Amino acid sequence: MTSLQAGADTTVIALWLGHADVRSTQTYLHADLTIKERALARVTPTDIAPGR
Numbered sequence: 001m002t003s004l005q006a007g008a009d010t011t012v013i014a015l016w017l018g019h020a021d022v023r024s025t026q027t028y029l030h031a032d033l034t035i036k037e038r039a040l041a042r043v044t045p046t047d048i049a050p051g052r
Contacts, residue, residue: 004029 003013014025 006034 003016004010010025010029011022013029014022017025019025037040
């Protein structure tokens with residue numbers, strides 16, 4: 001999780017873990033609330049009031 005939070009690409013993490021397919025890695029990569037909040041902050045316009 002630390003690598004994911006630091007911005008490492010999931011394909012790189014899969015290679016580090018020795019997974020042939022990134023789908024195998026997804027089992028271990030559960031996004032926590034901090035990652036979700038950062039992702040939403042990148043796509044949510046700041047000039048729109050909540051609920052609109």
